Amino acid sequence: MTPRLTCSIPACKRTRHNREGFSDWICGKHWTMAPKEMRATYSKARRNYRKRFGDNAYWHYPAGSEMRLAALAANKALWEAWRRCLDDVTGRCMAGGEL
Ligand SMILES: [Zn+2]
Numbered sequence: 149m150t151p152r153l154t155c156s157i158p159a160c161k162r163t164r165h166n167r168e169g170f171s172d173w174i175c176g177k178h179w180t181m182a183p184k185e186m187r188a189t190y191s192k193a194r195r196n197y198r199k200r201f202g203d204n205a206y207w208h209y210p211a212g213s214e215m216r217l218a219a220l221a222a223n224k225a226l227w228e229a230w231r232r233c234l235d236d237v238t239g240r241c242m243a244g245g246e247l
Pocket of ligand 1: 156177
């Protein structure tokens with residue numbers, strides 16, 4: 149069994165199951181604190197990825213192949229959009245003492 153995930157916001161104690169094997173997660177309460185546009189950018193990046201590659205992670209494609217490079221770039225965009233949300237909410241929590 150995979151260990152439960154803890155919310156990526158420092159000091160947040162919320163957890164969830166990790167049947168999908170994610171490496172990071174932001175809990176529902178903190179996720180809604182991210183600006184709508186940032187969340188929309190993330191959702192769009194996720195939809196783009198799924199549309200092109202389905203559930204395949206980039207390492208499913210042979211190293212150096214065109215598909216691998218495209219999946220890697222799409223994955224990077226997705227990850228960056230997620231990081232922006234995380235940084236924004238973390239900053240907000242620090243400022244508001246709402247951790
Ligand atoms: Zn949280």
